[in-house]
Structure formats: C-alpha cells, structure tokens
Amino acid sequence: MADNGSISLGAFADKLGVGLPHWQLEALRLSAAVQLDRRGQGATRRLGVTRSILLWAICQTSWAVAEVMSRAGLDVPEYGRVLKIISVPIVDRKQMDVQGILFEPELADALRHHLKVQGSEVNEVDLADALLQSALTDTGVGRLGMRLHDLKVDVERARRELSELAAGSDGIRxxxxxxxxxxxxxxxxxxxxxxxxxxxxxxxxxxxxxxxxxxxxxxxxxxxxxxxxxxxxxxxxxxxxxxxxxxxxxxxxxxxxxxxxxxxxxxxxxxxxxxxxxxxxxxxxxAPVEPRHLAAYRTDWSTDSPATKDLLGREDLAVALAERVKRLAYDDPEPREAFLVHIDGPWGAGKSSLFYFLQDKLRHDNPEQGKPKREFLPVPINAWREQRVGVQWWTLLSALQREIAQDATGWRHLWVWGRTFFDRFRARWVPFVIAVLVLLGVMAAGLRGIDLTAGGKLADSALKLTSLASVVFAGIVAATRYLLPGSKKSAESLTENSENPTRQVGRLFARTLSRAPRPVVFLIDDLDRCDAKYVVEFLEVVQTLVKEAPAFLEDRSHGQRSKRRKPGPYGFVAADGRWIRSSYEQQFAAFQATTEPGRPLGYLFLEKVFQLHVLLPVVTPAAREKYFTTLLTRGAIEADTTAEQLKLIASAQAAVDGANSEQGLISAGRIAQGITDPGRRIEVLGRAAVRFSERAIENATTHDLAPFVPLLDPNPRSMKLFVNTYGVLRSLRTLEEAFVPTEQLALWTVIEIRWPQLADHLRAHPSTIDDWKDNKDPLAVEVDQLLRDEAVTELLRDPRWTNLNSTVIRACAGVV
Structure with a gap:
C-alpha cells in the first residue's frame, strides 16, 4: 500500500487471486504512463491510476470498447481533453512492469467489487464494464460518474453492449x-x-x-x-x-x-x-473488407515531408506513369529513345510524394507468371540541394555513379569501381599521363643521388628513397584528384580546359550509362526552388546528356547504334511550370518577339525539352475527406460495411478488371462513384486509372482519336504527343472522378498541345469561355487576340463539344 492509499497492481492481484501473468494489458501500461505525464505537467497530484484514466486508456487500446463507448455518446478525443491529456506517450514494455503500477483507492474498490474475471483472465471489456458499473453505483466516489454525465454518455446502453461483446468473445471455431x-x-x-x-x-x-x-x-x-x-x-x-x-x-x-x-x-x-x-x-x-482501426480515436502531429503512404491517389498515378515508361523501355521496338516528362504543380501539390511512389514502382516489378521483370535503376536528384555544387553535368554524373555503385554487390562492386576509374582516366588521360611521366622523371633524377651501396650510409639512403617515393605517390594522388573528373574542381577543370567539353562529358556520361545494370530513370526534384539562371542551365544539361544520350552511345566509327545499349535513359523533372517558363523568359528576354500565338517563349522551351507534360490531379472531395480523416485519426476511416456497399465495391472492382475498352473503364468508374467509403472509392478509381495505361486499351483508344489528327500540327511528334497526353489526361480525370466524353477530352488535348497558354488561362478562369460565347468585352489581354485566331475559333466552335461552356472546361481541365 502506498502512502496516499494507492495500491500496487502486484498486491491487488494477490488479494483478488488473479496472478500477474493475466494482467499484461497495454491499457494498464498506457494509463500509468499517462498519469505520470499528467502529474509532471501539473494536471494532477495523484500518483495512481484513476477510473477515468483507465477508461480512456482502454478506449485507446481496444477498438471494440471504443466503438461501444462512441455509440453510447462518448466523444473520446473530447474526453481526453477533459482529462487534460495532451499527447499519447510511447510505452516501453521492458521498462514498465505491471507489478509496480499503482491503483488509486476508488479504482481498486471498483475492480474488487465489480470486475468479473472469467477463467482467471482479465480483458479490456470486463475492465470497462466494471468501471461503468462503479460509475452508476458508487455515485459519491471520484469524478468518473460526473464526467460521463456531463459528456451525456448513456452508461446503461454502453454496459448492455459490453455484455453482448463479452458474450461474443468466447472461443473461436x-x-x-x-x-x-x-x-x-x-x-x-x-x-x-x-x-x-x-x-x-x-x-x-x-x-x-x-x-x-x-x-x-x-x-x-x-x-x-x-x-x-x-x-x-x-x-x-x-x-x-x-x-x-x-x-x-x-x-x-x-x-x-x-x-x-x-x-x-x-x-x-x-x-x-x-x-x-x-x-x-x-x-x-x-482485401474485400478492412478491419476497424485501433487508433481511431487518436490524433498525431503531421509533418510536411513527402508522404510514404498514399492518401490522395498519388500512388495510382505513379503506377500509371511507371507502366508507360516500362512500355517504352521493354515493349516498344527499336529505337528505344530517351524520354523526358515534366511533372507540373505548385509547391505543396505532392510532387515529391509522387516521386517516392514512382521510385518504388520503377525499382520493383511483380510481373504475371511467365513474364520477365521490367525494372529500372532510379536516380533521385534534389536540384535545389545540388545547386551549391554549380557544375550541373557533374551533379547528374555523380548521382548516376553513386546509384550504380550502391546497386552493385560482392565482386561486382569492385568491378564497377575499376570501370569508373578507367572511364575517368579515358576522359583526361593525356594530361594525367604527362603529369605521371614528369613525376617519374623527378623520381629517376632523385635516384641518381642516392647510393644504396655506401655501407654506413645505407640507412640514410633508404630514408631519402622513402621520402622520394612518398612525394611521387602524393603527386600521383593529386593528379588523380585534380586532373581526372572525380570532384567538383576536376569537373570544372575538364570543362574549362577541353577543346570540346560537350563531347568529352557526353562520352563519359554515356559510358557510365552503359554500365548500369538496368535502364536508368532520373528523378529530378525541387528545380523550382533554384534561381532562374541555374534552372535554365540545368535543363540544358539534362537535354544534352539525358535526352541526347543515345547520340553519344553510337559507334564512333560508323555512326550506328550499338545493339547492346539499354533503352532510354528516361527522366522525370518535378517543378512548377510557371517558374520554369519565367526562368527561360528572364534568360532569353531578347527573343520574346519570336513567340507564336498561344505559345510564348517559356512554353516553347518547355515543349522543346519535354516529350510529355503531366499536371498533378486536383484533390477531389473524396480524397480530401480521406486525407483529413486520416490526419485526424492516424489512418482510421470508418468504412461503410453494409452488405449493399460490399456488393457495390465488388461490382465496381469486377467492372474495372473486366473492362477491355476506354468506355468500359469509364462505366466502371461511374459505378465506383456510388461507394460511400472514400478510401475504397479512390482505390477502385485508381485501378481504373492504371488500366488506361495498358497497351490494348490505348490501341483501341488511338483508333477513336484518329478523327482529331487533322486538328494537330502536321508532324509525327505532334501525333505521338497527342496520344500520350490524351492517355495521361484520361487517367488524371478518372482519379478526379471527371468522366469526360472522349470527343470533349480529345478537343481539350488539342488545346493543351497547340495553345498551352490558352489552356492554362481557361483552367484558371473557366468563365472566360462563357464571356467569349456571349461576346462580352473586355477579355484578358493575353487571350483576347488568341481567341480571335481562325484556328482557335474553329476548334472552339467544333460541334463535337456538344455544348461548350465553363462546366465542360472545368471537367476537361480538372478544376474541382
């Protein structure tokens, strides 16, 4: 018995006749840890666990009891605030022995009089029932009864449901x-x-x-x-x-x-x-259903770091993008050209989180039985962090070398190191050899003055020889460090002192690429945090080394492609498109007069660098609900598990899996809109979005897009861009639950490709299209002239829009 009347759990268990092994409950440990915290914060003077604290702890560790109490009217988070519980402490099982946990007298009395121990076992349901019964009968003791009354908890209902819960917990068959x-x-x-x-x-x-x-x-x-x-x-x-x-x-x-x-x-x-x-x-x-969540009534701090769990459908987009890259690398016939994708979105839109999932999908592949793995070597690069280095090509090369070395194991690691050194030697072998020859000459001259046969002077001669060898060795090390490209200084030296640095750097980069065990994908993030000059220079290097890497891999004597070269490389650049365009316009302000209607200078450069533009999808109401509920409840979202909903989920999943055309997937997506659980709805829509990337679906869709080809610029690049952009937009709109008709989305894709400035303006101001139709003035200066262009007018008046208005624009552009 403690000085204040509290009793240890060990002593209480002996009196009750229930041994300590049967009291190993997390709720007891948690309640003791919380009470210590409250005492340290001045919220209580009591040392022992009270009835109120133990009931709160049981609700934290037993979802079943928490569910019963919630239905009876107890708001568990509010109950925690009443008890002045600021946070949920981490309980160390090794350091907290249940034997030493102290019970306050009213808790000990409540358990002694009301706890029903079944088969010498103690569980959370029986503990909670004992606490509630004591709250009803022991009205003059403690504060539990008063607190439950103030929170309007139906204690009788809670006890009835706990009894039913206890009756259903006997055994399993x-x-x-x-x-x-x-x-x-x-x-x-x-x-x-x-x-x-x-x-x-x-x-x-x-x-x-x-x-x-x-x-x-x-x-x-x-x-x-x-x-x-x-x-x-x-x-x-x-x-x-x-x-x-x-x-x-x-x-x-x-x-x-x-x-x-x-x-x-x-x-x-x-x-x-x-x-x-x-x-x-x-x-x-x-799984057809999910369990209820244990932590459904706790709230944690949330960080602003990239997400590692998908709450907004970013993982589904990553799967769709990864599948398209896999097709380019493994399924398409030669030539397997490099491919660059721009991931566009403002700060905080989830670009880094997308890269986290994309890196995982590219690195690991789980193909169907009998099919080979289609895996890549992702090379993540944080452009903002590397901006201090200043040598952009060295940033790319060193990151690639690092990933190749980390991927190698055993003897192959030594082989990779040797090949890397040999490639560095080939890049600047002439000055390196000259430096080594000079050092060897110095050594030879020094050896002439050393007499190894001088008897008593042998020790002195040996010392001179050792000193000379050390100097020569240090000189070779210095030559290796400063002449061969292995650091920032040597990289700068190579660029400044080479007659054709682009060719030398390109060959060094190409040789390194050839040693990669799998096709390479660069994931370049945070470029929109760099200054304008660095952005332009970095993208120029990316275009030269990554996009044009196949040119450096060609056979130098015949100009033919090596049959052994790997596909790619490929690259994803995540950055706010507005900042990239602004950077180019600042650097090339003198060329502003050369811009085309609907394609200002910044857009032209983006079009030149990237083969595909992906604007991150907006957050739908379902995704928003799932996200905020997860933040507030540590991932617990109460799912609707009625038989009708389970049947609808199964039906939607079957429709997605069985669809063999774009229209079939759209129909499946419409079925999924009836799913009330936001998490489940996002999952089904995500599966549909991924399936749009399949070759069979895309081939059938390409046939439907043929009537829109005359609206494009008359070149093969525009046609490829049209098909790729349409497929990505269809996946994005599906994640956003916008099931736009094929004709309308195809026409919008034409606007995205031919007049990206107009697309951005309409995305930000959809009502502009209504004003244009009603001949209202004035329109925005940047689009007024464009909307008078004959080609633009003809497209906007195309009857396949059916009824073009701001609502259609919102659906096509992904504006919620």
Whole structure:
C-alpha cells in the first residue's frame, strides 16, 4: 500500500487471486504512463491510476470498447481533453512492469467489487464494464460518474453492449477460419501464448502471393509485441471486423489476408513490419473488407515531408506513369529513345510524394507468371540541394555513379569501381599521363643521388628513397584528384580546359550509362526552388546528356547504334511550370518577339525539352475527406460495411478488371462513384486509372482519336504527343472522378498541345469561355487576340463539344 492509499497492481492481484501473468494489458501500461505525464505537467497530484484514466486508456487500446463507448455518446478525443491529456506517450514494455503500477483507492474498490474475471483472465471489456458499473453505483466516489454525465454518455446502453461483446468473445471455431488460418492455429496450438508476429510469420508460408508477391519478402519480427494465446488473437481478429461483416465476403470466413490486416491493427509491431515497401497498403487493396482501426480515436502531429503512404491517389498515378515508361523501355521496338516528362504543380501539390511512389514502382516489378521483370535503376536528384555544387553535368554524373555503385554487390562492386576509374582516366588521360611521366622523371633524377651501396650510409639512403617515393605517390594522388573528373574542381577543370567539353562529358556520361545494370530513370526534384539562371542551365544539361544520350552511345566509327545499349535513359523533372517558363523568359528576354500565338517563349522551351507534360490531379472531395480523416485519426476511416456497399465495391472492382475498352473503364468508374467509403472509392478509381495505361486499351483508344489528327500540327511528334497526353489526361480525370466524353477530352488535348497558354488561362478562369460565347468585352489581354485566331475559333466552335461552356472546361481541365 502506498502512502496516499494507492495500491500496487502486484498486491491487488494477490488479494483478488488473479496472478500477474493475466494482467499484461497495454491499457494498464498506457494509463500509468499517462498519469505520470499528467502529474509532471501539473494536471494532477495523484500518483495512481484513476477510473477515468483507465477508461480512456482502454478506449485507446481496444477498438471494440471504443466503438461501444462512441455509440453510447462518448466523444473520446473530447474526453481526453477533459482529462487534460495532451499527447499519447510511447510505452516501453521492458521498462514498465505491471507489478509496480499503482491503483488509486476508488479504482481498486471498483475492480474488487465489480470486475468479473472469467477463467482467471482479465480483458479490456470486463475492465470497462466494471468501471461503468462503479460509475452508476458508487455515485459519491471520484469524478468518473460526473464526467460521463456531463459528456451525456448513456452508461446503461454502453454496459448492455459490453455484455453482448463479452458474450461474443468466447472461443473461436474452425469453421470460422480458412484452411490456412486453421492450419496455423493448429500448428501453433490454440492455447499457446504467442505474439501476433508469430501468426503473421506462419501465414507467410501459406500465402507468399499476397501484396503482389511482396508479402513473402517482409521481415516479420516474431519476438516483438505482447503475447496472447492463439485463440485470443483470433477472437480479437474476428471482433475487429464487427458482426456479420466477414460472412458477407466471398470466402465467408477469416482468411489469411483478413487475419494479417487485423493483427496489424491490433499489434503496432506487426504494422511497422508490414508498412515496409507499402505491403500493408497493397494487402488492403486485395482485401474485400478492412478491419476497424485501433487508433481511431487518436490524433498525431503531421509533418510536411513527402508522404510514404498514399492518401490522395498519388500512388495510382505513379503506377500509371511507371507502366508507360516500362512500355517504352521493354515493349516498344527499336529505337528505344530517351524520354523526358515534366511533372507540373505548385509547391505543396505532392510532387515529391509522387516521386517516392514512382521510385518504388520503377525499382520493383511483380510481373504475371511467365513474364520477365521490367525494372529500372532510379536516380533521385534534389536540384535545389545540388545547386551549391554549380557544375550541373557533374551533379547528374555523380548521382548516376553513386546509384550504380550502391546497386552493385560482392565482386561486382569492385568491378564497377575499376570501370569508373578507367572511364575517368579515358576522359583526361593525356594530361594525367604527362603529369605521371614528369613525376617519374623527378623520381629517376632523385635516384641518381642516392647510393644504396655506401655501407654506413645505407640507412640514410633508404630514408631519402622513402621520402622520394612518398612525394611521387602524393603527386600521383593529386593528379588523380585534380586532373581526372572525380570532384567538383576536376569537373570544372575538364570543362574549362577541353577543346570540346560537350563531347568529352557526353562520352563519359554515356559510358557510365552503359554500365548500369538496368535502364536508368532520373528523378529530378525541387528545380523550382533554384534561381532562374541555374534552372535554365540545368535543363540544358539534362537535354544534352539525358535526352541526347543515345547520340553519344553510337559507334564512333560508323555512326550506328550499338545493339547492346539499354533503352532510354528516361527522366522525370518535378517543378512548377510557371517558374520554369519565367526562368527561360528572364534568360532569353531578347527573343520574346519570336513567340507564336498561344505559345510564348517559356512554353516553347518547355515543349522543346519535354516529350510529355503531366499536371498533378486536383484533390477531389473524396480524397480530401480521406486525407483529413486520416490526419485526424492516424489512418482510421470508418468504412461503410453494409452488405449493399460490399456488393457495390465488388461490382465496381469486377467492372474495372473486366473492362477491355476506354468506355468500359469509364462505366466502371461511374459505378465506383456510388461507394460511400472514400478510401475504397479512390482505390477502385485508381485501378481504373492504371488500366488506361495498358497497351490494348490505348490501341483501341488511338483508333477513336484518329478523327482529331487533322486538328494537330502536321508532324509525327505532334501525333505521338497527342496520344500520350490524351492517355495521361484520361487517367488524371478518372482519379478526379471527371468522366469526360472522349470527343470533349480529345478537343481539350488539342488545346493543351497547340495553345498551352490558352489552356492554362481557361483552367484558371473557366468563365472566360462563357464571356467569349456571349461576346462580352473586355477579355484578358493575353487571350483576347488568341481567341480571335481562325484556328482557335474553329476548334472552339467544333460541334463535337456538344455544348461548350465553363462546366465542360472545368471537367476537361480538372478544376474541382
């Protein structure tokens, strides 16, 4: 007994006759940690855990109890604020022994009088019921009853539902489990205490195909986390889906996928393991339903760093872009030309997050059985951070060399190092050889003055010889460092002292590319944070080295392409298009008079550098709801799991998977709009957006686009750009839930390609088109003359628009 009347859990357990092994509950540890925090912050003077604190902790660690209390009227976050709980502390199981946890007298009395211990086991449901019963009967003790009354909680209803919950938690039957889960249960032993990780690790053996095959490679730590019997874990898994939910799925039992996802919600250690390479997100996509979320009532701080979990459909866009690059590299016939893509969007739009997902999709590929892997070597570059280096070509080359070296293992790492040094030597071998010869001459001259046969002077001669060798060695090292391109200074020297630096640098870059184990994709981020001069110079280097790399890979004697050269390279540049255009216009202000209608100078340069322009999709209301709910609830979004919704989700997924044309995917997307759960709706729409990248779908769409070819500039480049841009726009509009008719989106694509300035203006001011139709003046100066252009007028009056107005423009341009 403590001085203030509180009692330790060890002593209380002895009095109650329930041993300590049965009190290993996270709620007890969390409540003790929170009470220590509150005492340190001056919110309380009490040392022991109170009834109010323990009830709050149970709601944090048991979603089932939290659900019951929520339905009874308890706003758990508001309850935490009433208790002055500022944050949820991290509990170290090793440092916090439950034996030393202190109970305040009213908590000890409540548990002594009202706790129903079933089979010597203590669980959160029984603890919560005891606390609520004491709040009803022990009205003059403590503040729990008063707090629940003030928060308008229906305590009687909560007790009834807790009783029902306790009645449904007894045991689990084999017929409720799939064969694999049942096999794991029997092999581990139903009454064997294990961690949740041990069950997941056993299921890996049965289901290596989960998450497109990546589940098998996850390192699951079976020694981490709390231990419960296998059946206790499985009962908790069943409860996490709620009554009747699993029975409405296609298997009607708890299969491996559902079990793993629920265990990840119940045990943070499993969640941490499965979040490697977004495996849990992929398993969620494969699952017919999702478990309720344990942390549904907690709120964390959110950072502004690039997202590693997809909340806004960026991962689906990354998959679509990766599929298009894979087709260029592996499916298209020769020549496999370089390809540059501009990812456009203002600061904070999610460009860096897109690159995170894109890098993963390019590096890893899980093809269908019998098909080869189509993988790349991503080379991430932060242009803003590298701006201090100042030598743009060296930034690209050193990043490429670094990724090639990191990708190599074993003896190949030594081979890569040797080849890199040899390439540096070839780039400036003449001055290097001259320097070495001079040093060797110095050494030879020095050797003449050393007599190794002088008897007593042998030691002195040896010292001179060692000194001379050291000087020569240091000279060779200095020559290597400053003459061969291996640092900023040597890179600058190569550029300044070479007769044809572009050719030498290009060949060095091309040789390095040829050593890459897979096709290379450069991911250049934060260019819009650099100054204008650096932006222009950097893109000029990118165009020379990346876009024109095949020219440097040609055979020097015959000008023919090497049959062994790899596809590409490819590049994605993420930057606000407005800043890039402004940079070019500042640097080339004298050429402003040469611009074309609808294509000012900045747009012309962008068109010259990039083969494809991708404007990040806007955040739809569904995505916005999912995003904010996730920020506020640590990823917990309450899904509508009614039988009608589950049937609709399955129907939409089947429609997406079974579609074999653009119109089929659009119809599937319209079905998905009826899904009320924003997360599920985004997933289905994302699958549809990815499928637009498939060759069969694109080939059929290309046939439908043929009537619009006469509206383009008469050159092959415009036609390729038209097909690529249309496909990307269709994927973007699908993610935005804008199912624009083919004719309207095709006409808008023509505007995007031929008159990008007009497209940007209409995107920002859709009502301009209504004013133009109504002959209202004045229109914006930059578009007034353009809208009088005969070609533009003819396109805007095209009957295939049906009824062109601001609503149509909003849908085509992705304006929510």
């Amino acid at each position: 084999d017929e409720e489990l799939s064969r694999s889960v049942s096999s794991v249960r029997n092999s581990l032993g139903p009454t064997t205490p294990v961690t949740a990780g041990a069950i997941v690790k056993a299921l890996q053996v049965h289901h290596p195909e989960y998450a497109d095959g990546s589940f098998a490679s996850v390192e699951v730590h079976a020694d981490k986390g709390q231990r419960r019997t296998v059946d206790e874990w499985l009962v908790a898994v069943r409860q996490s889906y709620g009554p009747g939910v699993v029975q409405n799925t296609r298997h009607q039992v708890l299969d491996g996928n559902l079990t793993v996802l629920a265990l990840a919600e119940l045990e943070p250690a499993v969640a941490q393991d499965l979040d490697q390479n977004a495996v849990r997100d992929r398993m969620r996509r494969e």
